[in-house]
Amino acid sequence: MIIAPLECLVVFGLALGVTITACRPADGASSSGSDGSRREAGTSSADSGGPDADVGSETVFHGVTTQSWISHTTPATQQPGAISAEVTSYEAAAGRTVAWVAFANEFSDAGRVFPTAIATVIKGRGATPFIYLNLRSGGLPEPLFTLGAINAGQFDADLGVWADGARDFGSQVIVDWGWEMNIDDAPWNGVHNGGPVEGPQRYRQAFRHIVELMRSRGARNIHWAFHLNLPEHPAEAWNAFESYYPGDDVVDSTGVSIYGAQSPIDESPPSFIALLDAAYPRLLRMAPSKPIMVYEFGTTAGHPVVKPAAWADEALTGLLSRRWPNVRGFAWWNERFQTEYSPGAATEMRLEQIPELGAVFKAHLVDASNLGDRGPLGR
Numbered sequence: 170m171i172i173a174p175l176e177c178l179v180v181f182g183l184a185l186g187v188t189i190t191a192c193r194p195a196d197g198a199s200s201s202g203s204d205g206s207r208r209e210a211g212t213s214s215a216d217s218g219g220p221d222a223d224v225g226s227e228t229v230f231h232g233v234t235t236q237s238w239i240s241h242t243t244p245a246t247q248q249p250g251a252i253s254a255e256v257t258s259y260e261a262a263a264g265r266t267v268a269w270v271a272f273a274n275e276f277s278d279a280g281r282v283f284p285t286a287i288a289t290v291i292k293g294r295g296a297t298p299f300i301y302l303n304l305r306s307g308g309l310p311e312p313l314f315t316l317g318a319i320n321a322g323q324f325d326a327d328l329g330v331w332a333d334g335a336r337d338f339g340s341q342v343i344v345d346w347g348w349e350m351n352i353d354d355a356p357w358n359g360v361h362n363g364g365p366v367e368g369p370q371r372y373r374q375a376f377r378h379i380v381e382l383m384r385s386r387g388a389r390n391i392h393w394a395f396h397l398n399l400p401e402h403p404a405e406a407w408n409a410f411e412s413y414y415p416g417d418d419v420v421d422s423t424g425v426s427i428y429g430a431q432s433p434i435d436e437s438p439p440s441f442i443a444l445l446d447a448a449y450p451r452l453l454r455m456a457p458s459k460p461i462m463v464y465e466f467g468t469t470a471g472h473p474v475v476k477p478a479a480w481a482d483e484a485l486t487g488l489l490s491r492r493w494p495n496v497r498g499f500a501w502w503n504e505r506f507q508t509e510y511s512p513g514a515a516t517e518m519r520l521e522q523i524p525e526l527g528a529v530f531k532a533h534l535v536d537a538s539n540l541g542d543r544g545p546l547g548r
Contacts, residue, residue: 229497230499233501236519262527297340328379329383349426442484442492445493463484467504468480485530489533503518
């Protein structure tokens with residue numbers, strides 16, 4: 170794909186802790202779809218009235234995670250092309266372009282180096298790379314990349330090389346290490362790392378260790394995400410997400426995962442509104458100066474009670490009406506997968522495969538005046 174030359178204007182930066190750059194094609198150049206305009210996917214800047222330079226404190230940003238997000242299922246060498254094609258398909262179904270694209274960098278099988286190839290493809294689309302930095306090798310408890318080992322510096326050399334790659338990449342990336350730490354499915358949860366007292370403490374120390382090491386290598390272009398899950402499990406006071414928070418000085422945004430039905434046989438899937446209503450005041454008390462993101466949300470087709478179109482309609486209505494004013498972004502989990510507890514019924518969350526869900530996204534997103542599209546988060 171040929172990317173047209175762009176002229177860019179930095180128009181916003183404080184609320185997200187990142188720089189939003191609104192871009193337009195240079196004089197005489199045709200749009201490639203990677204500018205900062207507010208428009209329907211598949212249209213040009215001319216079709217939508219030109220670039221959007223009205224990015225401000227009311228803007229909400231829209232991201233996605235797609236089928237090939239992880240190298241366990243799509244080899245790392247194939248991910249750049251696969252992810253780009255999937256984002257194109259998602260944007261067509263959703264009716265809008267995305268501001269960030271998420272994928273995992275698995276130390277166990279994708280190599281312990283910054284994923285430049287994938288990040289470059291995402292940047293070329295005009296979006297910001299969102300990287301799940303996964304120091305894990307499989308199994309619970311984690312046998313190799315333990316919090317204790319991280320804190321002891323056993324992976325400092327690898328993390329330093331990774332940081333050098335991030336620094337040399339130049340433009341901004343969002344990095345999410347230790348995500349969903351407040352559920353015991355996560356290898357970095359306290360249950361697997363010393364228990365109720367030691368576990369959250371080790372997590373906070375590891376988070377700070379990784380951030381400080383990478384900053385010491387000059388990787389100041391990393392936006393650090395603190396990413397929790399709703400609901401918490403175990404639902405005990407010691408495992409509250411606040412117990413894991415490492416401090417404002419090493420966090421740029423806080424964020425949540427909220428899912429409805431994760432398989433067609435889930436019992437009593439939660440309401441998006443109810444979960445975020447309950448967590449929002451806690452997030453504000455914990456980190457009042459930090460923007461909040463819905464880093465993951467989704468629900469499957471095929472559930473007998475929870476219908477994806479209705480569930481997403483409720484969520485998008487709340488997000489775009491600014492029901493939660495500090496929530497500044499959201500990303501749909503656009504994947505089909507099989508869960509071990511539902512072997513006979515696949516989970517399907519892809520907009521392209523659920524027409525009524527795609528219709529809901531288009532109804533909310535196409536004409537949303539406060540939705541920030543392209544214009545990378547950073548330069």
